[in-house]
Amino acid sequence: MRYFELTEPEDLDSLQWSGSYRAERRWYLPSILCPRCDAWGGMTAYPSVDLSALPEKDELKSGWPQTREEYERRAALVRPFVPPEIQLEPGCRLGPLVGTAMGRFGPITAWPSWQVLVREDALTLIQEAGLKGIIPVRAELRNRRTKELPQYELEARPLAKLHPACIQDRDRVPTCLESCGNHGFSLPPERWLHGESLPTGLDLFGVEGTTRIVVSERFVDAVNRLGPSDVVYREITVE
Template identity: 40%
Template sequence: MHYFRVKEDNSSVYTGHVEGSHKWGLPGIRNCPACKATWGTDTRAYPSVDLSPVATLADFEEPRAEPIEEYERLCELVRPFLPPGALLQPGAALGPLVGRAQGRFGPLVAPSSWALLVQHEALQKLQAEGLRGLNGCRTQLRFRQRNSPELLELELPPIGRLHPDCLPLNRKPPCPRCGRRGLTRPDDMLLDAATLPCHLDLFRLEDFSTVIVCTERFVDACRRLGLHGVTFQPLPMK
């Protein structure tokens, strides 16, 4: 099996633009007691999550950093609502994508390097091809045009890692308290074959969540069906 990185197609004729954020999110961590870092990132998202039953919903509406004890408390409140295999991190995004959209959209849309949207009809075609693990979640995007498309956000489980051979030799281990790794993504990525899933055709890396990975099955189906809007960059593995 060959793998590819999914990226925005900057040469595309499509002019669609999305501006938004997810409805809820976990706070970042302020001054971790072990590594002293203040950090958080929304590059890991679970758009299928519905937190509306949570009584203290306001705790998840404002982006901010909190002491690690408060972050861990809030993690436990959302854990029952997460999809199978979900992994939380400080700043993780939850719930539907909310915002504005305008322009001409292709079948596939990458509003950022770590998010992937798909038009409803295109998702149905991909699922009919037997591709595995494609969960399209409704968005709450407001369009400034008539005949607006129905854009769904694909939920991308974090699984798979980069091979140690492409990472710095003098790298520090993750913080034992908050899990922060503090590594910059290498330009020349090498996938760790032993960590890649056998049951998914689309996912994001666990250790570098800005990287969306797909199988050659996904690439072949998109090309055969004429589903444009993204590019596919081959990723070697070891």
């Protein structure tokens, strides 16, 4: 099976679709403000997490940096609402996208590249094709074009890892385990997936420690049956 990262188109003059959206998440975990390494947090989003029954949900409206203790307190509030396979992290975004949309959307939209939306007919096709690991959550986007089909965001859980050999020491954030737990890395321009970490049979997943979303060849084939989209598929190898 071949795999592809979703990326934004580079040539903005040849776009097929006019669709764009502005949206926020319902809830956030704060990033961490550390005296040693400043503020840091991830960008992982779990649209399927529903905190509407959490009494303290209004305390989760902002991802503004907080102390590690305050992060831990808020993460503890959220944990009972999150499936055990999801790992919460500082800066996590939770719940559906809520906002407004304009224009016409293609079968798949990945702009920014760390949010993947599919049109309702594309979702049906993906589901009929029996693709695995598809967690659709309806995006709450108001569009004045009433004929526009609803958009569904596909949750990309960070289940795969980059191969350790493609992360250079210079790309690693100095580990700050005593103070705040920061141990990230910056995205290497040349990268490939670690075969042992790859979830078997899944057709869409995220990559741990990055904002990248990866889809299978099967996924690309299914979505392409609805015609062109403004998404560039960049192949990522597995070793």
